[in-house]
Amino acid sequence: MSNEKKSGVPEKSEHGLEKQGYSIGEILKQRGVSRRDFLKFCTAMTAAMSLPASFAPSVAQALDEVKRPTLVWLNFQDCTGDTEALLRAANPTVGEIILDILSIDYHETIMAAAGHQADEALEQTIAAHKGKYLCVVEGSISMKDGGVYGCTSGRTHLEIARRVCGDALATIAIGTCASYGGIAAAVPNPTGAVGVSDAVPGITVINLPGCPCNADNLTATVVHYLVFGKIPVMDSKGRPLFAYGKRIHDNCERRPHFDAGQYVEHWGDDAHRKGFCLYKMGCKGPATFHNCPTQRYNEKTSWPVASGHGCAGCSEPQFWDTMSPLYRRLPNVPGFGIEATADKIGLGLVAGAAAAFAVHGAMSALRKDKEPQETKEG
Amino acid sequence: MPKQPKYKHYIWELPVRINHWTNVFAIVVLGVTGFFIGSPYSFGGSASDFTMGWLRFIHFVAAYLFAVSVVSRVIWSLIGNKYASWREFFPFATSNGRKKMVKMLRYYMFLDRKVPETFGHNPMATTAYIMLFGLYTLMILTGFALYAQHAPGGLMYRSLGFMYAIFSSQGLRLTHHLGLWLIGGFIINHVYSAVLMDIKEHDGEISSIFSGYKYRIKKPE
Numbered sequence: 268m269s270n271e272k273k274s275g276v277p278e279k280s281e282h283g284l285e286k287q288g289y290s291i292g293e294i295l296k297q298r299g300v301s302r303r304d305f306l307k308f309c310t311a312m313t314a315a316m317s318l319p320a321s322f323a324p325s326v327a328q329a330l331d332e333v334k335r336p337t338l339v340w341l342n343f344q345d346c347t348g349d350t351e352a353l354l355r356a357a358n359p360t361v362g363e364i365i366l367d368i369l370s371i372d373y374h375e376t377i378m379a380a381a382g383h384q385a386d387e388a389l390e391q392t393i394a395a396h397k398g399k400y401l402c403v404v405e406g407s408i409s410m411k412d413g414g415v416y417g418c419t420s421g422r423t424h425l426e427i428a429r430r431v432c433g434d435a436l437a438t439i440a441i442g443t444c445a446s447y448g449g450i451a452a453a454v455p456n457p458t459g460a461v462g463v464s465d466a467v468p469g470i471t472v473i474n475l476p477g478c479p480c481n482a483d484n485l486t487a488t489v490v491h492y493l494v495f496g497k498i499p500v501m502d503s504k505g506r507p508l509f510a511y512g513k514r515i516h517d518n519c520e521r522r523p524h525f526d527a528g529q530y531v532e533h534w535g536d537d538a539h540r541k542g543f544c545l546y547k548m549g550c551k552g553p554a555t556f557h558n559c560p561t562q563r564y565n566e567k568t569s570w571p572v573a574s575g576h577g578c579a580g581c582s583e584p585q586f587w588d589t590m591s592p593l594y595r596r597l598p599n600v601p602g603f604g605i606e607a608t609a610d611k612i613g614l615g616l617v618a619g620a621a622a623a624f625a626v627h628g629a630m631s632a633l634r635k636d637k638e639p640q641e642t643k644e645g
Numbered sequence: 646m647p648k649q650p651k652y653k654h655y656i657w658e659l660p661v662r663i664n665h666w667t668n669v670f671a672i673v674v675l676g677v678t679g680f681f682i683g684s685p686y687s688f689g690g691s692a693s694d695f696t697m698g699w700l701r702f703i704h705f706v707a708a709y710l711f712a713v714s715v716v717s718r719v720i721w722s723l724i725g726n727k728y729a730s731w732r733e734f735f736p737f738a739t740s741n742g743r744k745k746m747v748k749m750l751r752y753y754m755f756l757d758r759k760v761p762e763t764f765g766h767n768p769m770a771t772t773a774y775i776m777l778f779g780l781y782t783l784m785i786l787t788g789f790a791l792y793a794q795h796a797p798g799g800l801m802y803r804s805l806g807f808m809y810a811i812f813s814s815q816g817l818r819l820t821h822h823l824g825l826w827l828i829g830g831f832i833i834n835h836v837y838s839a840v841l842m843d844i845k846e847h848d849g850e851i852s853s854i855f856s857g858y859k860y861r862i863k864k865p866e
Contacts, residue, residue: 502797502798503806503809503810508798512797512798513797514794514795514797517795523692524689524692525697526695526697526698527689527691527692527693527694527695527696527697527698528685528686528687528688528689528694528695528696528697529687529689529691529692529694530685530687532687538687543687546685547684547685551814551815553794553814554794554813554814554815554818555814556797580814580815583813583814584813585813589813589814589815589816590815596683596684596818597683597815597818597819597822598815598816598818598819600819600823609819609822609823609826610684610822610826612823612826613822613823613825613826613827613829614826616826616827616829616830617826617829617830617833619830620830620833620834621833624833624834624837627753627837627841628837628841630755631841631844631845634755634758635758636758636759636760636845637758637759637760
């Protein structure tokens with residue numbers, strides 16, 4: 268096969284990303300993925316990147332020619348939910364693109380090697396491809412007490428992240444934990460958990476928060492890198508604009524019910540069965556930036572709001588702390604107990620002021636004041 | 646004709662009075678619409694209604710009106726008469742102002758029977774107003790920060806970038822929500838104090854915000 272001639276010594280692409288042997292198009296052909304499926308995938312990715320459809324041929328051409336990059340996947344303080352989301356991606360072609368097209372040289376969950384063999388594989392990979400590989404990080408990094416609360420094979424996650432992410436061309440923080448610390452960083456944050464960009468400052472990090480991250484957004488980010496040779500444009504929280512540039516509320520399929528004034532008042536009520544807006548049930552769509560309404564999950568089957576549950580705001584920093592309570596519009600006021608809502612406190616404040624001034628008024632009315640000296644009635 | 650006339654003094658210039666009543670109008674509209682935006686009733690009979698849409702539209706228009714009104718008052722504090730001046734709002738910064746404040750506070754706390762004859766602003770009131778202006782600023786900034794989220798990357802969103810760095814999205818909502826209750830508490834204080842001092846000082850305190858004139862025994866300087 269002609270492909271074999273191309274393998275062997277890794278060659279360097281114009282983007283500085285080191286690619287291995289075969290081009291993505293060639294590998295797909297080898298794997299029996301039809302040209303039609305490949306083009307469908309390219310079109311889906313073009314849409315995911317918020318590019319016009321006319322870009323699809325460019326994406327296809329670029330993926331046809333580009334060589335597969337080396338990728339290392341690190342698991343830190345996490346539930347492996349992002350790996351799960353990826354492995355269970357309903358569309359086999361997409362899964363194949365990610366797992367086979369990218370040369371995943373190290374992934375603790377899916378690799379065959381274990382123990383010292385695995386450590387060696389990681390060392391070899393980063394030594395051979397220093398500064399030219401992509402690193403995907405899943406899970407938060409413990410910073411407290413030197414990072415001892417999160418260790419793999421005797422080394423702290425902080426140490427591993429500094430070494431592996433520090434030598435990578437770019438790091439993709441997949442999921443909310445890797446992006447902003449996630450559940451581990453929720454108050455009281457016993458392990459001092461932070462996201463990658465806080466743990467290893469100064470490196471190039473692309474945050475793909477979400478619980479779990481939408482696998483399509485990960486694929487689109489990698490495809491963007493392969494097609495354009497640079498990381499996508501990001502917002503102030505380090506998230507690609509193509510996936511996190513719009514508020515859920517503004518693209519929500521239930522938005523007409525919000526504007527009309529039709530709300531679910533109780534779970535299972537008539538309004539809930541009719542699919543009205545979940546605003547009053549504590550939906551955090553108005554506070555959350557993510558492409559869930561358009562991209563959806565599981566081969567675009569569904570997403571929380573479509574299935575009748577409000578958005579939890581999982582792609583926002585510190586969402587465990589700032590977005591709770593899950594089923595209320597507003598957060599609790601710190602220092603006033605769990606059940607005290609902002610309105611109860613406000614009402615108490617206004618009633619207190621009214622009562623105080625009523626008492627003052629009564630006392631003032633009963634009191635005989637001295638007039639300014641010059642005043643005389645006449 | 647009484648033996649001892651009171652002299653009338655022009656205190657509140659027309660722009661100050663217009664500003665006051667614009668604020669009253671805007672705050673009432675913002676408060677009512679804001680309350681329904683925060684915890685709406687299911688007004689909508691069908692999906693083609695637009696009740697929340699209109700409530701939000703009115704809220705946003707009133708918000709612009711209020712913001713312009715507040716900024717205008719700040720500008721007027723630089724060009725208006727001495728009673729409108731920004732100096733009035735920091736009575737605690739001068740020894741004379743502090744003396745007046747103590748007098749007023751003693752009267753309010755029933756420690757003194759002598760009614761202090763205030764001219765222009767009551768020093769306790771301006772102290773409350775400077776805090777109120779802080780609250781207005783907070784309400785305008787949190788409100789427009791929430792509003793600008795519909796167009797991330799837009800000019801307003803980028804200008805308010807520092808707000809998103811200080812507050813989480815939900816933190817913006819909570820602050821904006823609690824701010825209204827604080828303004829509600831202020832209104833009770835404000836109306837009560839104005840009525841009280843109108844009764845006690847006989848200076849036309851209440852009518853002054855319509856006419857601009859206050860009355861007192863001393864001649865104008």
